[in-house]
Amino acid sequence: MAFSVKFNDVDLSTIVDGFTAITRNIGAGWTNTVQPNPIIGADFTQNSINSKSITVNFIANVKLDRFTSVRKALASALNVKQPAALIFDDDPNQVWWAVPDGTPTLDESSFYQAVGSITFLVPSGVSESVETNILNASNSGDRLGTITNNSGGSVDVEINNTGNLETFPTIEITNVHENGYIAIAGQNGAIEIGKRQEADGATSPMSENLYFSTSDTNFSDFKDVAPGTPNPQNDWLATNGKLEFQKDGLRLKEKGIVGSRQGVAGGMKVMTLPADSNGHVGAVNFYSYFNLFAWATAFGQTGVLQILFTDANDKLVAGYGIIKGDMVGNKAMMKAWVGGNNPREVASRDFIANNGEGNGAGSMNNVQFNEKTGDTDFLKQGGNFGFFWKGSRISEYVSELKNVEISKVYLYIGQYPNSNKFMGNLSIRRIWFRKDNVDVWHNIPNRYATGSKIIVNMNGKDTVVVNGMPAIQEKIKGTEPFSIPPGRSTLKILQSKWNTTPPIVQISYKERNL
Numbered sequence: 001m002a003f004s005v006k007f008n009d010v011d012l013s014t015i016v017d018g019f020t021a022i023t024r025n026i027g028a029g030w031t032n033t034v035q036p037n038p039i040i041g042a043d044f045t046q047n048s049i050n051s052k053s054i055t056v057n058f059i060a061n062v063k064l065d066r067f068t069s070v071r072k073a074l075a076s077a078l079n080v081k082q083p084a085a086l087i088f089d090d091d092p093n094q095v096w097w098a099v100p101d102g103t104p105t106l107d108e109s110s111f112y113q114a115v116g117s118i119t120f121l122v123p124s125g126v127s128e129s130v131e132t133n134i135l136n137a138s139n140s141g142d143r144l145g146t147i148t149n150n151s152g153g154s155v156d157v158e159i160n161n162t163g164n165l166e167t168f169p170t171i172e173i174t175n176v177h178e179n180g181y182i183a184i185a186g187q188n189g190a191i192e193i194g195k196r197q198e199a200d201g202a203t204s205p206m207s208e209n210l211y212f213s214t215s216d217t218n219f220s221d222f223k224d225v226a227p228g229t230p231n232p233q234n235d236w237l238a239t240n241g242k243l244e245f246q247k248d249g250l251r252l253k254e255k256g257i258v259g260s261r262q263g264v265a266g267g268m269k270v271m272t273l274p275a276d277s278n279g280h281v282g283a284v285n286f287y288s289y290f291n292l293f294a295w296a297t298a299f300g301q302t303g304v305l306q307i308l309f310t311d312a313n314d315k316l317v318a319g320y321g322i323i324k325g326d327m328v329g330n331k332a333m334m335k336a337w338v339g340g341n342n343p344r345e346v347a348s349r350d351f352i353a354n355n356g357e358g359n360g361a362g363s364m365n366n367v368q369f370n371e372k373t374g375d376t377d378f379l380k381q382g383g384n385f386g387f388f389w390k391g392s393r394i395s396e397y398v399s400e401l402k403n404v405e406i407s408k409v410y411l412y413i414g415q416y417p418n419s420n421k422f423m424g425n426l427s428i429r430r431i432w433f434r435k436d437n438v439d440v441w442h443n444i445p446n447r448y449a450t451g452s453k454i455i456v457n458m459n460g461k462d463t464v465v466v467n468g469m470p471a472i473q474e475k476i477k478g479t480e481p482f483s484i485p486p487g488r489s490t491l492k493i494l495q496s497k498w499n500t501t502p503p504i505v506q507i508s509y510k511e512r513n514l
């Protein structure tokens with residue numbers, strides 16, 4: 001069986017006729033830093049791991065083209081712009097992220113056989129496992145380690161890192177009970193998420209959750225609007241159609257008809273906010289999360305989706321929408337609106353209404369509303385408004401709405417009557433909202449609700465993600481991500497002191513080796 005060397009998903013053994021030697025040496029080498037000792041010798045300061053060189057020697061037998069095909073095929077396979085995966089047959093679960101270094105050789109002086117060599121540079125100096133190790137409740141106690149739930153709500157995780165270098169895990173924590181704080185401590189550091197002193201109950205100002213569609217799966221708490229009810233954002237949008245829960249969320253069942261001065265036919269539902277624990281309806285400070293799905297399964301499909309927030313008199317406070325009026329291509333737009341003295345559109349962002357698969361969409365790829373994602377939100381803090389789009393919120397300040405309360409939530413889905421192709425997927429899959437700064441004693445709906453998921457990536461730009469949303473602001477200042485050392489070590493996971501129900505914990509990591 002031929003020995004295989006794979007680079008950038010190309011098996012080089014299919015190009016050459018055999019490998020005669022591989023020089024990987026031991027480790028990557030170390031650079032030591034010292035400073036002169038005034039009496040004798042020098043004092044050690046620190047050392048660092050160097051980049052690593054790996055050389056492979058090969059042979060290529062004579063062919064009709066006199067090695068031309070070997071030269072061309074190798075040159076093509078080695079031509080990369082950034083480090084690519086280098087994997088050797090004798091260590092198939094280790095990948096070196098490497099680039100060719102210098103000039104590969106091919107000695108054709110023999111009529112019968114050419115010999116050559118390729119040197120690869122591994123900038124990091126280390127390899128990592130191809131497979132990701134995952135430790136959770138299902139394999140606890142096996143070779144990867146052990147997860148132990150403690151009666152006080154903390155969790156001990158013993159991890160067996162069989163690599164010979166530190167590694168940077170991703171830790172996924174699912175809250176089994178509402179919670180306000182997570183601390184993860186290990187041998188090499190500690191990171192804290194949330195608020196150390198968040199209480200389970202206190203005198204506000206605090207937040208109160210008002211509605212979750214996860215417990216109202218058919219959206220039955222949203223009612224059809226009365227005939228003739230205008231769309232709060234634009235009465236150009238007719239509202240006499242019907243919305244209904246279908247397969248994944250709220251969808252358009254019947255588009256209805258349009259009036260003489262209307263250009264979109266659709267249906268609309270409304271909910272008046274439930275009263276808070278003081279019995280008051282309306283929220284000056286308000287947050288809503290929603291999950292939207294917008295995928296046109298063919299060019300030219302059109303549609304309109306809106307989530308609108310109004311005062312008690314149905315006057316628009318703010319709205320979030322998806323508009324696809326392109327009857328030829330596949331361009332759609334995210335829209336954001338505010339009301340007040342000067343009702344207006346405050347944001348419009350173009351995207352391609354694909355399913356997030358790319359296909360040449362570039363920066364307009366639908367990474368926001370595709371089948372797998374869809375997470376977005378809206379925030380009102382007095383006169384400050386935030387509309388989520390691709391990793392951050394678009395901000396707008398409206399002074400005259402500072403003290404205006406949101407009292408109703410409208411859901412609208414419609415279709416252009418002069419288009420016979422409605423979007424294959426346009427739905428509101430989930431929605432929930434809360435009122436902030438409620439001044440009353442009650443059981444606090446803590447920042448991390450039951451079932452909420454916190455992901456801490458010890459080696460990534462999105463260090464903290466909560467419920468699919470980037471949340472680096474949740475990290476407590478002065479605490480930082482850290483690594484786990486080689487061998488067996490223990491992580492301690494702590495929660496709010498009043499929470500005695502351990503969370504569900506999963507640790508994933510790739511082993512790293514010199």
